[in-house]
Amino acid sequence: MELYHGNFVTSSSIEKLESCTDSYLAVENGVIAGIYPCLPETLRGAPVVELGEDVLIPAFSDLHVHAPQYPQRGLAMDELLHDWLEKHTFPLEARFADLDYARHVYDAFTDEMLARGTMHAVVFGTVHTPATLYLLERMEQKGMLGYVGKVNMDTDSPDSLRESCAGSLAETERFLDACSDSRNVRPILTPRFAPTCTWELLCALGRLTQKYGVGVQTHLVESFWEAAEARRRFPHCSCDTEIYERAGLLDGACVVGAHFIFPSEEDIHILLRHNGFAVQCPDATVSVIAGIMRAGALADRGVRLALGTDLGAGHNLGVYSQVGRAVQLSKLKAFYEPDGNRAISFAQAFYMATRGGGSLFGKVGALEPGYRFDALRLGGLADAYENLSPVQIVERFCYLGDKSHIRARYLAGRRLD
Numbered sequence: 296m297e298l299y300h301g302n303f304v305t306s307s308s309i310e311k312l313e314s315c316t317d318s319y320l321a322v323e324n325g326v327i328a329g330i331y332p333c334l335p336e337t338l339r340g341a342p343v344v345e346l347g348e349d350v351l352i353p354a355f356s357d358l359h360v361h362a363p364q365y366p367q368r369g370l371a372m373d374e375l376l377h378d379w380l381e382k383h384t385f386p387l388e389a390r391f392a393d394l395d396y397a398r399h400v401y402d403a404f405t406d407e408m409l410a411r412g413t414m415h416a417v418v419f420g421t422v423h424t425p426a427t428l429y430l431l432e433r434m435e436q437k438g439m440l441g442y443v444g445k446v447n448m449d450t451d452s453p454d455s456l457r458e459s460c461a462g463s464l465a466e467t468e469r470f471l472d473a474c475s476d477s478r479n480v481r482p483i484l485t486p487r488f489a490p491t492c493t494w495e496l497l498c499a500l501g502r503l504t505q506k507y508g509v510g511v512q513t514h515l516v517e518s519f520w521e522a523a524e525a526r527r528r529f530p531h532c533s534c535d536t537e538i539y540e541r542a543g544l545l546d547g548a549c550v551v552g553a554h555f556i557f558p559s560e561e562d563i564h565i566l567l568r569h570n571g572f573a574v575q576c577p578d579a580t581v582s583v584i585a586g587i588m589r590a591g592a593l594a595d596r597g598v599r600l601a602l603g604t605d606l607g608a609g610h611n612l613g614v615y616s617q618v619g620r621a622v623q624l625s626k627l628k629a630f631y632e633p634d635g636n637r638a639i640s641f642a643q644a645f646y647m648a649t650r651g652g653g654s655l656f657g658k659v660g661a662l663e664p665g666y667r668f669d670a671l672r673l674g675g676l677a678d679a680y681e682n683l684s685p686v687q688i689v690e691r692f693c694y695l696g697d698k699s700h701i702r703a704r705y706l707a708g709r710r711l712d
């Protein structure tokens with residue numbers, strides 16, 4: 296049993312941030328055993344970590360991130376999606392045929408994600424099976440929780456990445472078989488998006504959801520171009536999300552749709568029907584996708600929302616930075632398109648990055664008894680001449696914090712170096 300004494304902040308619901316001050320948090324076998332306003336007699340004598348003025352918060356969950364795009368973060372941000380993919384991203388992803396190169400990038404990517412406080416993630420690899428397996432194993436070794444996908448693309452893709460339908464399917468099964476023993480980081484089907492997949496491939500992948508019990512991640516209603524292109528290629532479907540539903544891809548363990556910026560009513564109904572996540576990636580949608588999710592309206596409809604960095608379309612691998620940005624964008628959306636839109640609170644955005652997104656992985660993303668002790672100790676954010684509340688410390692971190700403000704990281708109860 297270990298004890299932490301001080302101030303803790305966690306989401307208790309989508310609109311409520313709870314703050315415990317001068318309290319004790321007990322951890323046993325990596326799981327939070329209790330939170331107490333006073334130290335119980337039975338716990339006297341247990342080692343105590345004194346937090347002082349620092350604040351303990353749950354670790355973050357990033358539900359949409361591209362590990363192979365780590366080398367291009369912060370570059371070519373003046374392009375829009377189609378050109379950005381063709382000129383920069385696809386040539387970079389082709390390099391992951393080289394496993395040595397992939398190892399260097401994925402080691403750095405995983406370390407940096409943990410350094411920035413993300414302990415749970417849903418990650419795109421590339422079409423390459425060996426490199427993507429390495430990424431999954433690396434995250435598993437580090438003790439993270441996650442889903443990693445080998446990307447599928449069998450049409451309208453550059454020669455260096457385009458697979459045959461049969462080849463894509465065979466490699467996907469090879470990938471799924473190879474990581475059947477992985478406990479904490481699981482494989483997930485990853486059709487890149489509708490414009491780069493044939494109907495035949497999507498249906499074949501849909502059959503794998505049943506055979507292997509896996510979920511799916513993809514880009515969903517990502518941009519005007521992507522949604523229009525999807526409808527043009529699949530005219531028998533009324534919207535982007537229906538393509539995946541008809542292909543059987545939404546019947547697996549989970550559904551994670553990135554962006555969901557311009558959903559039709561039908562898109563929303565289908566996502567709700569499958570209890571899927573819509574993942575807002577604020578920096579990315581400003582930089583290369585150019586649209587703003589209606590996060591307030593979708594939350595009011597009951598859609599499960601989370602945040603993602605979408606590195607490298609987003610430039611910051613710390614998903615905490617997307618909390619503040621999501622609030623900013625929702626205010627812009629409500630200002631310019633007031634009809635049916637509302638600004639979201641800081642509490643809602645923080646929930647999306649912690650408890651909301653974390654619910655995909657089990658009991659993580661909150662400081663509550665029964666939850667895994669994946670937590671961050673924040674410090675160095677207060678002013679000497681002003682008292683800030685613990686919630687204000689957390690808010691400031693999400694707007695202008697850096698990894699230097701994360702003074703300690705605890706993963707399943709173990710302090711990381």
Ligand SMILES: [Zn+2]
Pocket residue numbers: 359361514553605608
């Ligand atoms: Zn993406």
